[in-house]
Amino acid sequence: MTREVYTINPFCSVLSAQNILESNKIGGLPVVEDKKVIGIITSFDVRRSHPNRLVFDAMTKNPITISENENIIYALKMLKDNNIERLPVVNQHNELIGIITKGVLLMEAGKRIDLLTGLQRSQTIVFNTAKILLENNDDIVCLFFDLNEFGIFNKKHGHIVGDEIIQKIGEILKTFIETDRLCRFGGDEFVAIIPSNLENGKKLARDIISYITSDNYLKDLDVSLSIGISGGRRNCVRYDEKEITKDINNLINLASLVSTKAKSLKLDFAVADELRIV
Incomplete structure (x- = not known):
């Protein structure tokens, strides 16, 4: 201003x-x-x-x-x-x-905003979440959403249709998650960081998967995604913003690895505590 x-x-x-x-x-x-x-x-x-x-x-x-x-x-x-x-x-x-x-x-x-989806860019959500965590001591859950075989999808249907799918997935996620907790992380990847516990994170993942699989347009195009979930209770409040940001980045990275593992195991979603990441 x-x-x-x-x-x-x-x-x-x-x-x-x-x-x-x-x-x-x-x-x-x-x-x-x-x-x-x-x-x-x-x-x-x-x-x-x-x-x-x-x-x-x-x-x-x-x-x-x-x-x-x-x-x-x-x-x-x-x-x-x-x-x-x-x-x-x-x-x-x-x-x-x-x-x-x-x-x-x-x-x-x-x-700061991804113009295709209207969602925050990844750097913004990390900063905002770090700021919130400095003031609270809540459970925190990260959900990493990764569209399956989206490179092949783009080659088959074209990038215009691919962009439409990215927009639609973004709109669906907005109906379940507050936009200040949600970002487009990469080309076909989204991240949500929410103050909640792992059980609620799993319920949210199930609800989103159920919604996507019941959408006729997405079903006809064989669109699906894998979700990796990480998180847990923070044992203490830290007042060092750099440390908090590092924790959030580690949380996102772990959820990313879990989503890749879920994809390889043909699972809709997986939780870090329940999988061995190798």
């Missing part, structure tokens, strides 16, 4: 707002009183208002704002749902601390 924000008092004139907008080549101004955002005035508002009117009369009141702690996906959704181009960013006291535009959000999303 941009922290140096041009703002205007509600009792200034529309002409003053116009001058600020034009001289700084920006499309909107938060209207601020006592550090609180009470409105927003855009170039469109200026064009349809008399220059001597007060900003208070011309602005959009009760504007949509976003907390500094919200994520990029939620911010983009707010912009889309409300058909707006910018969001004032506020702190816990509802005081303006910055502004974020659609262009900046899309640029950042490209770095």
Whole structure:
């Protein structure tokens, strides 16, 4: 976000707002009183208002704002749902601390979000999970989803259909797992890291496999996946973020190995504690 924000008092004139907008080549101004955002005035508002009117009369009141702690996906959704181009960013006291535009959000999303599925990239989920684990001492489960023989599938059906399958699997996983716990890890691989135990992880795997095998479109194309599960209870809380991130990466790697083993044994899923990985 941009922290140096041009703002205007509600009792200034529309002409003053116009001058600020034009001289700084920006499309909107938060209207601020006592550090609180009470409105927003855009170039469109200026064009349809008399220059001597007060900003208070011309602005959009009760504007949509976003907390500094919200994520990029939620911010983009707010912009889309409300058909707006910018969001004032506020702190816990509802005081303006910055502004974020659609262009900046899309640029950042490209770095952190897989554009085919709309899911996080792997680096993002590792960081976010590490942060959460610093604050909690929960059981943690990693599920590694790997589509079976997807290279052969692409050669048979083409990469356009392959991309459609990747998107569909991503959508299915979103119905079972919160998006902030889920990522597209590689070409045909997905990872979920959830605060839960191994039994719940196995139940989740069964439910996802059942859903996929009952989908007629996927069934006709003979699409299936193998799931590797790893995890368990953390014995203590660590406050070293590097150590936590290392633990998460090891957990993902173990689940990956288990999914490969499950694939070779023709299993829908397998659990690290229940297999010998060689």
